[in-house]
Amino acid sequence: MASRTQNHIFLLEDDTNLSETVTDFLEEEGFAVTCAYDGEEAEAMLYERRYDILLLDVNVPGVDGFSLLKEARERGVDTPAIFITSLNAIENLEEGYASGADDYIRKPFALKELLLRITTLLKRNFAHRETPRVPIAEGVEFDAVGNTLYKEGEPLSLQPKELALLKLFLAHPGRTVSHETIYETLWDYDETPSESALRTYIKNLRKIIGKERIVSIKRYGYKYLPL
Structure with missing residues (x-):
């Protein structure tokens, strides 16, 4: 390979x-x-x-x-x-x-x-591909080439699944992403998706980019609201 x-x-x-x-x-x-x-x-x-x-x-x-x-x-x-x-x-x-x-x-x-x-x-x-950081919230930017999130110019450390979730939201701005799509993206075929872990990832991302940026769609999924 x-x-x-x-x-x-x-x-x-x-x-x-x-x-x-x-x-x-x-x-x-x-x-x-x-x-x-x-x-x-x-x-x-x-x-x-x-x-x-x-x-x-x-x-x-x-x-x-x-x-x-x-x-x-x-x-x-x-x-x-x-x-x-x-x-x-x-x-x-x-x-x-x-x-x-x-x-x-x-x-x-x-x-x-x-x-x-x-x-x-x-x-x-x-x-x-251009490398400027893309603003995704007040004071928060994302470098899609380097896969790095910045807040007030300082790089932040994200867990791999948190990073994958953020990239999934940024690929679908303003659109609802289903729980099923999130599970398929974040967890490999030999892993068991965890609803509680997903809630934790959502909570951590909301702390960084703002609760109002990630909206919960009851019984279906989540929607990222861009600037």
Whole structure:
């Protein structure tokens, strides 16, 4: 397995055999992969968390890949995206880039070529990423590149799950994040989610950014209210 900070990839591919092949390969390379098999399922899953790369087949049941990405871009999703498709006409290429794609790979393809395209986009995205701290509350800023929270200019120490929870809220400003999504993000598959631990993480974050910034939605989840 390659040594790297784990990046999370969203894969939309309706061919289950190809989906499994790509997923197994990428997981062996150290990536986490979330799969969807049709456009409507992808629509429901795409906004549940922040991904580092989107791999999108075009001709899938339900919403096609072009329309899915175009809507995502309109909703502010700037995650680098690669279309995986058998379409090869120049018009298809133009439509793909017009919908917001960063790259395009045609079937059939070599898995190592896909890996090269993914790693190239990740490096490009990191190199172009601005590093200013983002204000998230009065006197509180977050550096998304360094994964560091600052209060009055001083770095604060957060537990890993508190940091993951904060990043999840910042990826969904003004939107309710369900308990289920939080549990899936904070706890690994071999861990048991803890409601009491989650309440503690919420309490600690509220102490830093203000109770009014994290609103409890009864029986459903929490909502982060940006400045």
